[in-house]
Amino acid sequence: GESVGLHLPTLSVQEGDxxxxxxAYSNSASDYFIWYKQESGKGPxxxxxxxxxxxxxxxxxxxxxxxxxxxxxxxxxxATQPGDSAVYFCAENRGAQKLVFGQGTRLTINP
Amino acid sequence: xxxxxxxPRYKVTKRGQDVALRCDPISGHVSLYWYRQxxxxxxxxxxYFNYEAQQDKSGLPNDRFSAERPEGSISTLTIQRxxxxxxxxxxxxxSLDGSYGSPLHFGNGTRLTVT
Numbered sequence: 388g389e390s391v392g393l394h395l396p397t398l399s400v401q402e403g404d405x406x407x408x409x410x411a412y413s414n415s416a417s418d419y420f421i422w423y424k425q426e427s428g429k430g431p432x433x434x435x436x437x438x439x440x441x442x443x444x445x446x447x448x449x450x451x452x453x454x455x456x457x458x459x460x461x462x463x464x465x466a467t468q469p470g471d472s473a474v475y476f477c478a479e480n481r482g483a484q485k486l487v488f489g490q491g492t493r494l495t496i497n498p
Numbered sequence: 499x500x501x502x503x504x505x506p507r508y509k510v511t512k513r514g515q516d517v518a519l520r521c522d523p524i525s526g527h528v529s530l531y532w533y534r535q536x537x538x539x540x541x542x543x544x545x546y547f548n549y550e551a552q553q554d555k556s557g558l559p560n561d562r563f564s565a566e567r568p569e570g571s572i573s574t575l576t577i578q579r580x581x582x583x584x585x586x587x588x589x590x591x592x593s594l595d596g597s598y599g600s601p602l603h604f605g606n607g608t609r610l611t612v613t
Contacts, residue, residue, distance in 0.1 A: 419598050430502070430589055430604030431541065438598060476540045484529060484596040485554060488540025 399495045406464040408492045410477035413458060419480035422451060422462045424473045425491070431476060434462070464494075472496050500524065502605035504590050510611045511580055519575045519608045523592030530573050531591040531602060532565055541589055541604075547573065548596060580612045 400406045412420070418439040423431035437444045437451045437460075444451050450463040460477050474491040481487055503522040511517050523530045529548050533541035543557040549570040558564070562580075567573040577584055587609050591602040 421601065428606070430591070430606050431602075433601035433603070436599070436601065478540070480598070484531070484546055484593075485543050485557075486531075486541075486602065487543070491538070491540055 396490065397493045397495070399497060400467050401497050402467060402469060404467055406462075406467045406471065406494060408462045408464075408475050408477075408494065410460040410462075410489055411458060412460060412477075412479050414479060414481065415455075415458065417479045417481065420451070420453065420460050421478045421480065421486065422449075422460075423476045423478060423488075424471075425476065426473045431488075434475075467494075467496055469496050469498070502590055502592050502603055504588075504605040504608050506608060507606070508609045508611075510613060513580060513582060513612055515580055516576065516578045517580055517610065519577075519588050519590075519610070521573045521575070521590030521592075521605060523571065523573070523590070524603055527592035527594055527603075528570075529593045529596035529600075530567055531593075532573070532575050533589045533591065533604075535587045535589055535607070537587075544575070546596075577610075580610075582612045585610055585612045 421436040422434040424434050425431045435446045435451050442453050448465045452461045474493050476488045476491045478486045478488045505520045531546040532544040535541040545555040545565050547567040550567050562578045565575045587607045589607040591604040593602050594600040
């Protein structure tokens, strides 16, 4: 079946470096994607979203890139900080307000 | 301001018992969602409401699961005759109106353990 997934389950980066978290999706009809951050013991927290009529969107220290040709989504975090340690999920809105989440990538920051 | 509130935070119950999980969404949010999250996995959609109307319940695993939102605010997810496989984190989320650009705000969840 169609699903949203991630290339890597874990990512370790040096503090101050940039982080790139990747996500692949298979539903070519998907038109809206969201990145969530989940810290231990908490619910997922909205980071940034992007609609399929865009290929890039920037927020505060974060950028989401969408490549519809290869059905790939990425989240870039600039100057990674210890507080960025979390599990990151991409999610696909399959219409009717139903989000389908990927498996998640755990980001750890090395001092 | 106050976020999405869920209670209880933890619930341990014996197999065969019924449980009711409560969600208090952000004030003024039209849309309310229930998700279930297994350890190490992303949340899995169960059902959602706009106001008091249940719009989609396609994610409910079976007829032991039901949800209501009678006054368009607080919602209850009920699991009857619980089974061990029902053990999971149950998360509620709300959004302003469910449209694009109206992100879901998640609560901290109820951890259900069925013994």
